[in-house]
Amino acid sequence: MLSGAPSYTGSVNKGPLLTEVGVVGAGPVGLAVAWRCARRGLRVVVYDDRPGSGASAVAAGMLAPVAEAYFGEHELTALLVESAARWPGFAAELAEASGVDLGHRTEGTLVVGLTADDLTEARRLWAYQQGLGLPITPLRPSALRDREPALAPRVRGGAVAAGDHQVDPRRLVAALRIAAERAGVVFRPARVGALSEVDARITVVAAGCGAAALTGLPVRPVKGQVLRLRAPGGGPPGFRHVIRGYADGESVYLVPRDSGEVVVGATVEERADTEVTAGGVLRLLRAAVELVPELTEYELVEAVAGLRPGTPDNAPILGTLPGRPDVVVATGHHRHGIVLTPVTADLVTELIVTGEPDPALAPFTPDRFPKEPRWN
């Protein structure tokens, strides 16, 4: 058990009605932590007045540690790689526990550049990724088109990240909810306005953007607009790979699902509203259609915006809150909440159960930010 939590010591023997872990937030991270803790025999309550309504409801579900590896973020990249490696086992276990098909697909990701400029930018990133030893393999244009004939003839070049997969975040949330309930987790449809409202030995703050108000940590909303298209005629999309593309300086991803759905994302905006704007939709559609022209014929089914929990260094915040050994934070996953769900759940659960932080948590602790956080 968490060694620094005085109010928690010996609590396991205090009777069956005492909540051992109170999780604030029923997104993928909160649900996965709750599920894992319940499987370890802890009594868990999850608080959320609108479960699954946060960033995960909008997310595309790319499990792409390689294609998303970015300059200067090597510690984050290492965590992404580690979590992606845990995904197949996590998915199998969760599908088994919930009976829900997660839409976990392993065709890999193509990273493509539309113009010569786009390709130049992409190649610099591939060189960086290869320098980290990550498996990204440039393809000749003919090989690229052989793999994915739906790509526009204009596309200048690309690479394959064969290990970068995808999952459907909405199914993930549904599956985690079922698995958690089956493991004995109790759900309270309540909004937590202050940590003092949580009556538990250990409180886990997995509240996404809401963590800022609860902990004072520097988590800020980063708006993302996402579209959902549907292939005509009820069939699957005309391409199989996740496509991460650069198109006239615009970055876009296309995630095809077996259901016929294609997720097109996402804008990255330093705004806290969730309005879908003409400009956001225009940018996404233009880049998507330039990369895969057949998308013009697809139905536009949904346009939504969500708020990612961003942090100053784009990395998540994982660990005990300074001065509050009874509070564990698991937020700030920004653009990587889905891929980071397994490793977050594993590390946070271990921290709660053993009281010892895994060394892998060291780069992501809440105390890494210069200013003292305030909390209530």
Place this chain on the structure above:
Amino acid sequence: MLSGAPSYTGSVNKGPLLTEVGVVGAGPVGLAVAWRCARRGLRVVVYDDRPGSGASAVAAGMLAPVAEAYFGEHELTALLVESAARWPGFAAELAEASGVDLGHRTEGTLVVGLTADDLTEARRLWAYQQGLGLPITPLRPSALRDREPALAPRVRGGAVAAGDHQVDPRRLVAALRIAAERAGVVFRPARVGALSEVDARITVVAAGCGAAALTGLPVRPVKGQVLRLRAPGGGPPGFRHVIRGYADGESVYLVPRDSGEVVVGATVEERADTEVTAGGVLRLLRAAVELVPELTEYELVEAVAGLRPGTPDNAPILGTLPGRPDVVVATGHHRHGIVLTPVTADLVTELIVTGEPDPALAPFTPDRFPKEPRWN
């Protein structure tokens, strides 16, 4: 009364429970005919299982006989001009009768060309319109920008059609419904599958695209996709005129409403589905933003598609069905249903009441098409 209608002769004296006019279709045309007929003392029943759900629910509501006057359609243009001239009186009378504000606005329409090619095309059309004596006045770029500073600096030139106004079609339908009910019109929420189902002396077919199946007339669905944007901050849009623009070969119109709404329309597609497509939305947004850049910041509130009732010569079909003197057709209004509502209602009501077709109906009679229609 309609002289050629044997079953109708003398019917006025047959008792108060007999329906004199059965109108199929509760769109603007059907409702306006019903209202006018009821005001003339006729007993009217309107049949529609989904009132106001047709093309009018999607329409922008431009009253633009000049900006919409097109090569080779001078008879249609004359009818558009005549109906637009009746609009102010019709709107005043209807607002009075219903208590509904129709959103009737008279700021006029600017017709603009984005590129030199667009402007060349627009100028050819203006010359044609001026040749017909229509009031369209080219503006110098500085005068154009003085009138509407929200236009993109790239816009090469434009003209003003000061008499081309706008109305809100959804309010129009609501107002007509109230006015008709107040005048004694009875509504039956039923779908008419055959003319024999209508128990009335005179049947008016105002069923939009549905008229084809009822009458055999060559009315075909012409799909139109339309967007509704909303100005940020709850204020009105940053421009006052209706803007009909040509942008890189794309034709688009922007209709600002006092509520903050801007209607962006419309695709013209020879298809019978009502799917909103990625390509349709992309074309509309791209052209709209190129003409009025501030629209990028507007919320995208709605994307819908409707089916216009198109005809072989793009003109409406108005008059008695050949061989069926008890059936009057008022459909095929294509892109012009809203502007043509007053003149259609007036001419059709006169035909029903007097039995004599106004000479203005001559170019639009159902018998003008070469092939014999079939009906049931």
